[in-house]
Amino acid sequence: MTVPDQRLNGRDAVQKLPTGIPSFDVIAKGRLPRNRTTLISGTAGSGKTVFAMQFLAASIRDGSEPGVFVTFEESSADIRQNMRSFGWDLAAWEREGKLAFVDASPDPEVETIESGSFDLGALLARVENAVRKVGAKRVSVDSLGAMFSQFSDQSLVRRELFRIAWALKHMGVTAVLTAERVNDYGPIARFGVEEFIADNVMVLRNVLEAENRRRTIEILKFRGTDHAKGEYPFTIVPETGLVVIPLSAIRLRQKSSDIRISSGNADLDKMCGGGFFRDSVILVSGATGTGKTLTVTQFLEGGAKAGDRCLLLAFEESREQLFRNASGWGVDFEQMERDGVLRVVCDYPEVNGLEDWLIQIQSIVTEFKPKRVALDSLSALERLGGNKPFREFVIGMTSFIKQQEITGLFTSTTASLMGGTSITEAHISTLTDSIILLRYVEMFGEMKRGLTVLKMRGSIHDKDIREFNIDQAGMQIGRAFRHVTGILAGTPVHISPTDIERIWSMFEADIERKTGQPAG
Amino acid sequence: MCDEDLSAEYELQIIDVLENPQMAEDDRILATPTLIKQLPLPLRRIIGDLSDKEKVLLGLEVRAAPASTSQQKKDS
Numbered sequence: 001m002t003v004p005d006q007r008l009n010g011r012d013a014v015q016k017l018p019t020g021i022p023s024f025d026v027i028a029k030g031r032l033p034r035n036r037t038t039l040i041s042g043t044a045g046s047g048k049t050v051f052a053m054q055f056l057a058a059s060i061r062d063g064s065e066p067g068v069f070v071t072f073e074e075s076s077a078d079i080r081q082n083m084r085s086f087g088w089d090l091a092a093w094e095r096e097g098k099l100a101f102v103d104a105s106p107d108p109e110v111e112t113i114e115s116g117s118f119d120l121g122a123l124l125a126r127v128e129n130a131v132r133k134v135g136a137k138r139v140s141v142d143s144l145g146a147m148f149s150q151f152s153d154q155s156l157v158r159r160e161l162f163r164i165a166w167a168l169k170h171m172g173v174t175a176v177l178t179a180e181r182v183n184d185y186g187p188i189a190r191f192g193v194e195e196f197i198a199d200n201v202m203v204l205r206n207v208l209e210a211e212n213r214r215r216t217i218e219i220l221k222f223r224g225t226d227h228a229k230g231e232y233p234f235t236i237v238p239e240t241g242l243v244v245i246p247l248s249a250i251r252l253r254q255k256s257s258d259i260r261i262s263s264g265n266a267d268l269d270k271m272c273g274g275g276f277f278r279d280s281v282i283l284v285s286g287a288t289g290t291g292k293t294l295t296v297t298q299f300l301e302g303g304a305k306a307g308d309r310c311l312l313l314a315f316e317e318s319r320e321q322l323f324r325n326a327s328g329w330g331v332d333f334e335q336m337e338r339d340g341v342l343r344v345v346c347d348y349p350e351v352n353g354l355e356d357w358l359i360q361i362q363s364i365v366t367e368f369k370p371k372r373v374a375l376d377s378l379s380a381l382e383r384l385g386g387n388k389p390f391r392e393f394v395i396g397m398t399s400f401i402k403q404q405e406i407t408g409l410f411t412s413t414t415a416s417l418m419g420g421t422s423i424t425e426a427h428i429s430t431l432t433d434s435i436i437l438l439r440y441v442e443m444f445g446e447m448k449r450g451l452t453v454l455k456m457r458g459s460i461h462d463k464d465i466r467e468f469n470i471d472q473a474g475m476q477i478g479r480a481f482r483h484v485t486g487i488l489a490g491t492p493v494h495i496s497p498t499d500i501e502r503i504w505s506m507f508e509a510d511i512e513r514k515t516g517q518p519a520g
Numbered sequence: 521m522c523d524e525d526l527s528a529e530y531e532l533q534i535i536d537v538l539e540n541p542q543m544a545e546d547d548r549i550l551a552t553p554t555l556i557k558q559l560p561l562p563l564r565r566i567i568g569d570l571s572d573k574e575k576v577l578l579g580l581e582v583r584a585a586p587a588s589t590s591q592q593k594k595d596s
Contacts, residue, residue, distance in 0.1 A: 102545070110562075110564065111564050111565070112564075113579035115568040121538075129545065
């Protein structure tokens with residue numbers, strides 16, 4: 001019998017602390033290592049100060065550990081004011097003895113002259129004094145680089161920073177130090193020494209990509225402990241602070257049920273083999289005017305009829321347009337809202353970044369608890385960022401919806417009128433459980449609309465492409481297109497009935513030859 | 521230096537930051553040693569061991585205004 005190596009068990013392993021940053025703990029495989037110093041490096045505006053303060057706020061708010069904030073850059077008065085938007089009342093915490101500032105920011109009113117050699121012993125004494133005064137277990141220092149600009153002798157500052165970092169370690173506190181860097185991709189910190197002071201290094205980035213800012217966090221090194229690798233998107237939300245979106249940490253563990261729900265259209269239900277699955281995500285793809293918003297409206301009406309709460313996220317049309325269109329199809333959104341079964345969130349996609357939308361949608365869903373969520377359309381959100389942020393949004397959105405046991409219906413607009421696919425579909429088609437295509441079909445100088453269920457995971461479905469009309473009662477699905485081929489490719493070709501018979505007879509002859517029996 | 525260049529017209533207070541860190545906090549001192557000139561205004565700080573005497577006297581504006589009266593010194 002082997003004896004497990006005791007050293008590898010809990011006691012000697014690195015202990016980790018919560019940071020108060022939602023989902024950060026997932027990418028840090030636990031939390032921030034206790035009694036270690038962690039360097040947060042980032043360009044201007046990447047969220048370093050917020051991270052440093054959130055780290056303290058997390059333990060102050062739950063009353064577990066007081067903290068000390070050492071500022072070299074902004075004055076303590078500015079920080080008190082700036083952090084109000086996150087709901088952190090720093091002045092109150094200071095009065096309660098849970099937080100102490102060490103304000104080492106430059107004072108513009110006092111001129112300082114250097115004459116001869118000196119050290120930063122007074123600063124260290126102040127930090128020690130503050131830690132002792134409140135009994136701090138956490139210390140944040142923001143930011144190291146600002147120290148270099150206050151004194152002319154860089155090597156002295158370097159030496160003194162080492163001394164302070166060393167002293168912090170021996171005070172038994174967990175420290176977060178911030179440092180600025182010039183570029184988002186380049187040397188870790190401006191003065192080239194900051195990273196050697198710390199046990200752990202994390203990088204915050206704020207990269208301009210396709211005219212949009214995208215924030216990411218990366219754990220570069222965690223001495224003696226495991227962490228997730230690569231960049232993870234995050235966003236800064238009022239009332240919360242930093243929120244990390246751990247996409248690759250989202251596990252494929254969604255439950256899948258065989259409970260069917262109505263699409264709101266009896267014929268469409270029939271085509272899907274008895275309705276949509278609950279906990280599934282359905283993509284409706286079509287060119288402009290093919291009836292995507294109508295499909296959404298019916299889906300919501302179907303939910304309301306079943307007594308399910310529905311959420312509509314509309315990014316293409318105004319509230320008034322949506323309500324007018326719905327009443328044109330015999331659906332009363334206003335009544336549904338009054339009954340509390342419908343909520344409509346209607347906004348320009350541009351008011352938020354994609355990460356912010358994801359967080360915002362998640363908080364609405366958590367609060368409203370809908371059974372059905374419709375998003376019209378994904379294509380409108382696509383213009384908010386590059387391919388990668390968009391793909392991450394779609395992954396985040398679909399996995400979140402499935403975990404909540406919600407049925408999601410997303411629409412996507414194809415660029416061409418006839419046939420074709422959109423970039424949206426390329427990203428999302430493997431993530432969705434069902435795909436419904438709406439297509440224009442040109443026949444004898446007339447535009448008709450066609451609908452087909454392309455994919456229906458875990459169920460048989462109608463393979464026909466059916467014609468449908470839109471009238472005051474909504475979508476009327478009719479017969480399948482016969483004698484036409486190439487609809488989905490966007491080049492419908494009419495075949496005369498005799499041609500079709502001839503093609504079929506060729507297949508039959510083939511089968512007869514192989515089996516020796518006439519094909520039934 | 522005080523006696524030589526200030527004609528003994530000064531008031532000097534010496535504070536040890538290790539014994540009295542709260543005073544260093546209130547005055548926002550970083551470096552040791554730091555010499556603070558409180559009066560006459562403007563407020564001025566001189567950090568270092570004062571080995572560059574010319575710079576110190578210039579900083580204290582002793583050269584320009586030899587009638588300085590009050591100083592405060594902090595040291596560890």
